[in-house]
Amino acid sequence: MKLSMRQVKYISEVARLGSILAAAEALNVSQSSIIAAINLAEGDMDARLFERRPSRGVTTTPAGDRFVSAAQGLLAAEAEFAKSISSLSGKNAAEIKIGCFEPFGSLFMPDLIRAYTNRVGTVDVALFEGDQTQLHRWLVSKTVDFVVAYDIGPSFNGNITPICRVPPHVMIACGDELEARDALSLSDIAERPLVLLDLPHTVTYLLALFDTVAICPRVGFRTRSYPTMSRAVAAGFGVSVLNMRPLLATEEDAGGVVRRPLIDDLPQPTLVVADAYGAQKPEYARFFIQVVREFFDAHGLPSAYETAYETPARAGIEPSQIMK
Template sequence: MKFSLRQLSYVRAAARHRSIATAAKQLSISQSSIWAAIDSFESSFSIRLFVRQPSKGLVLTPTGKTLLERIEYLLQQAETLDAELLGISAQVRGELHIGCFAPIAPLTLPSILQGMTVRYPDLRIQVLEGDLPFVNSLLDAGTVDVILSYDLGLPSGVLFEKLGQARPHAIFASDHPLASQDRISLRDLGSEPMILLDLPESRTYFDLLFKIAEMSPNIIYRTGSYETVRSFVSAGLGFSILNLRPQIDHAYTGKQVACVPFAEALPMPSIGVGLRPNDYPSPALKEFVRECRRFFTPERCNRLFVT
């Protein structure tokens, strides 16, 4: 073999920083060691990785750009293998950045992350919540490593693993005349006052349901808060359509709500985890995905989704 992993790591650092001096400082080695690694690699394979431009520093050649992708992948594989040889408890460490659709987070993440924080004390987890476009943009920009969300409006190429089907249902105050129904048709709710969960993508999804039912909803309140929807419903201000059911039937008002499934088959989003294409998942990310799979058991889905 004409190169070493250490040599490749020097080349990668130089490409990332576009500066020999910065790469040497980051690796705590001499600049001459970086130059030697680059010169040795280039001469061994008769190729040019960089063009030295005084105004721009190191600039990758087309060949260099292609090889850098292979070098990145090879070093990631080597680093992961090194971590795996240390054992699972040693490898799940560092940082994990999670994006989550806000209504999903309180119903899922506490249980998913509870065990991880106990088993892996050296793992630091950051959770960012928001509406669907915001969460999708976090993944697309590389701000988070993974998202737990719906498969609505996903960026192109995202690898999405479905873990459950979030069937829509109607929600009423517990004393509403329709609250005791086993099932109800969406078409029967056209005259009922409605509280809309008014979030991007969510709004588009609900509009689709109304078009399928050939109805115009009587929307009297709009809110971007899941719990505000439930509280308004519990106070008898109207019904709503949601896709998730909390473990308790009480809203923040202290009053109860009732969830009633729809009689007709309606489109339903999938809930799952989304990853960027071409990313090599870290051990911490792999463990998070495994925990998500463990969470979404058939029994849990039967409680979380109204069927």
């Protein structure tokens, strides 16, 4: 069919108003333009779209009803397309779809998203929480606009923006004798059962930390859930090593656990934002990444561009000096 979207709109307006004259006045076009659109459509379909009734306007034929029904879907899609494209030129997209490393969902993502919406106004949000493998798949399939995750596991296709580094630390139960220490080393927990966050690529990274200091930990409890891991530590199943900590008061740390930094010189993953836009990001994407940077900077996490994180050992503090 050779009709333009404008001509489809002309015909739909005639059907809505029941009059070529009324449609011409509503659209501010000539009647001849509308009649030309109707003739072109009827020629392509080899069927009449309207029955002309002298002095009483027009009514749609069965073929006209089918045309108008299809046209409504087409025009609605055009309007949605125009809305989406228009939103790309500003800081506020109509909808934002974010994938995040699963533990981030309960640790800080609602607060991060609120920091964004406080700046841009109301936005429909879809949050997809998954492991590194799922996040990679969602970004490739365009299921999500952004991924907030660590730079471990398979490389994300698209553009990667480093945000901050996240040093590992230890989670122990309240009342544990180690709670009296300001900081710990992996050798301090070598004999303790390990409560392990058993997510793809995460488990490889966490166990590799012990390899760097020639320790083989005994895994006493495995779980894919961050809240469950926290509750298992609080219940006395062992200690846990992890990276991200709650940025605000959350349920995870309301259940009888405390955290202590590690003095060992250990690999630190970088928290990144991955997107599929590359260098030519729309304004809303650039602004979202800016908000993420500001959010973590405000919570004191070391920038990915700063010098190496200064653990007590790097600062020249001996292990004996970190006792309370």
